[in-house]
Amino acid sequence: MAKKNEITRRQFLNYTLMGTGGFMAAGMLMPMVRFAIDPILKTEAASDMVDIDLRVEDITTEPIMKKFKVNQVDGWHESEVEQAAFVYKNDDGEIVALSPVCKHLGCTVDWGTNPAYPDEFYCPCHAGRYYKDGVQVPGTAPLAPLDVYEMEIRDGKVFLGKTLPHPKA
Amino acid sequence: MKWLSKEIDVFLSAKQYIDTILLTLVPISFHENMKETVSMGEFSSVLTAEIERQLHGRTLVIPPFAYLKSESQDEKLKKLGQWTGELRKNGFRHIFMFTSDSQWKAIEELLDGTLIWIPAIPLEHMDEKFRREILDEQTKQVLQIVTNQWQSGS
Numbered sequence: 001m002a003k004k005n006e007i008t009r010r011q012f013l014n015y016t017l018m019g020t021g022g023f024m025a026a027g028m029l030m031p032m033v034r035f036a037i038d039p040i041l042k043t044e045a046a047s048d049m050v051d052i053d054l055r056v057e058d059i060t061t062e063p064i065m066k067k068f069k070v071n072q073v074d075g076w077h078e079s080e081v082e083q084a085a086f087v088y089k090n091d092d093g094e095i096v097a098l099s100p101v102c103k104h105l106g107c108t109v110d111w112g113t114n115p116a117y118p119d120e121f122y123c124p125c126h127a128g129r130y131y132k133d134g135v136q137v138p139g140t141a142p143l144a145p146l147d148v149y150e151m152e153i154r155d156g157k158v159f160l161g162k163t164l165p166h167p168k169a
Numbered sequence: 170m171k172w173l174s175k176e177i178d179v180f181l182s183a184k185q186y187i188d189t190i191l192l193t194l195v196p197i198s199f200h201e202n203m204k205e206t207v208s209m210g211e212f213s214s215v216l217t218a219e220i221e222r223q224l225h226g227r228t229l230v231i232p233p234f235a236y237l238k239s240e241s242q243d244e245k246l247k248k249l250g251q252w253t254g255e256l257r258k259n260g261f262r263h264i265f266m267f268t269s270d271s272q273w274k275a276i277e278e279l280l281d282g283t284l285i286w287i288p289a290i291p292l293e294h295m296d297e298k299f300r301r302e303i304l305d306e307q308t309k310q311v312l313q314i315v316t317n318q319w320q321s322g323s
Contacts, residue, residue, distance in 0.1 A: 067301075105183055105226025124316045125227035126186055141186075 039075055049152050049159035054087060056156045059095055063088040063111045063121075063132070068160070085149050085160055086111060086121070090133065097149035098134045099163045104142040121146065134166050145169050170229050171221060180229060189228040189315070190261045192252070192282075193217045194268035198238035205289075206238060209269035212289040217267045219308045224315065231256075234266075242272070246279055253281040263318060267311075283318060285311055 007015075052068040063086040072081045086098045100108050100121075107125040114122040114129075120137065121130040129137040134146035145168055150161030170176040170187065180187055195210035214233065221230045234252055236245050249266075256264055264282030266273070269289035277284045287307060292300055 102226060105179070105186055107226040108223040123226075124312070124319070125224055 039073075049150070049161045052085065052087075052158055052160055054158045056095065056153060056158065059087055059089055059158070061089050061091075063098070065100065065111070084108070087158060088132075095151065095153070095158065096133070097151050097158070097160055099147040099149060101147065102128050102142060103136070103144040103146060104128050109146070133168070135168050170225060172229075172231055183226075187227055187229055188261055189224075189263040189265065189319075190256050190282075191217050191221060191228050191230045192264060192266045193230075193233040194249070194266055194270060194273060195233040195235045196238045196270045196272075197235055200238075208291055208293075209289045210235075212292060213267040213269050213287065215292065215304065216287065216307060216311065219304060220267075220311055220315065223308065223312060227319075228315075229261075238270075242276060246276060250281065257281065263315075263322065265315060283314070285314060287311070 050068055050070055052066050054066050065084055066087055067082055067084045069080045070083050072079055084100050086096075086100055088096055090096050098121075100110070102109050102123040102125065104123065104126055107123050107128075109121040109123045109128070109130065111121055112118045113124070114120070114127075117129055119132060121132075121134070123129070123141070126141040128141040130142065130146055131137060134148065136142040136145055145166035147163035148166055149163055152159045152161070170180050193210070193213045195214065196206050197210075198206040210233070217230060221228055234249055236248065253264055266280065266282050266284050268284070268286055271286065271288075273280070273284055274286045277286075290303060292303075295303070
């Protein structure tokens with residue numbers, strides 16, 4: 001009979017087998033788990049501002065529509081999405097970049113296309129109107145001002161990031 | 170809006186604002202002109218998607234009306250008539266049909282809706298920038314047709 005603190009040959013073998021088995025299982029599972037949660041582990045790219053190919057000196061007080069491509073990552077699926085912005089200088093000389101997506105139901109607004117309102121953004125879908133600063137005209141379809149883009153100027157070029165709610169919203 | 174469950178949720182909650190259907194007519198054929206047939210469907214689908222993007226809030230794109238090129242005109246007309254009938258019954262006031270297949274052009278006046286026939290441009294060989302320009306130009310013109318009809322009809 002074995003003494004109290006001694007382990008039998010059978011127990012010893014059991015422990016060693018369980019130990020090695022455990023390591024092997026962990027070795028197999030770890031990479032799988034890592035793969036599964038991969039997008040969470042990735043740190044967000046340091047800079048997701050996009051060069052929209054527009055120089056500061058080319059910006060006037062007249063809003064111009066500028067289209068650009070953004071990499072959109074949705075879990076594993078990465079795709080290029082086209083976005084657009086209206087860029088202009090306001091009365092204080094500040095550069096403004098507005099999103100052209102109507103806050104009513106998401107149509108694309110255009111600048112001055114309605115002959116009755118040449119100095120407003122106009123949405124063709126439900127006749128929504130916005131003043132030049134992006135605030136909606138009261139009484140028209142939209143209930144919120146146009147979104148504004150996060151913006152940075154690097155070496156005289158305009159870089160845009162995410163859209164944020166309008167400061168006057 | 171697109172035919173996706175997420176967007177249909179918005180559609181259901183804002184139904185009174187969405188009165189326009191965008192429908193692509195896509196031919197299917199496996200014969201010698203197969204490639205041409207494919208590019209017809211491709212071009213009109215790309216264009217429809219672009220129009221949808223611009224007019225997202227008032228239009229609904231439904232799955233394309235696909236038909237065999239070998240089908241007779243009468244058969245196609247009958248089937249498409251069933252589609253448009255169903256759409257009218259559900260309160261859609263404007264139906265725009267996009268196609269590159271010239272067969273529809275010949276029977277345009279028999280359709281219940283506006284046929285927008287645009288000859289297919291082979292997009293696959295174009296470089297990105299040129300392709301963009303061409304599509305923008307086409308889109309602009311089609312947008313004009315759609316918004317004009319809205320203005321005159323509402």
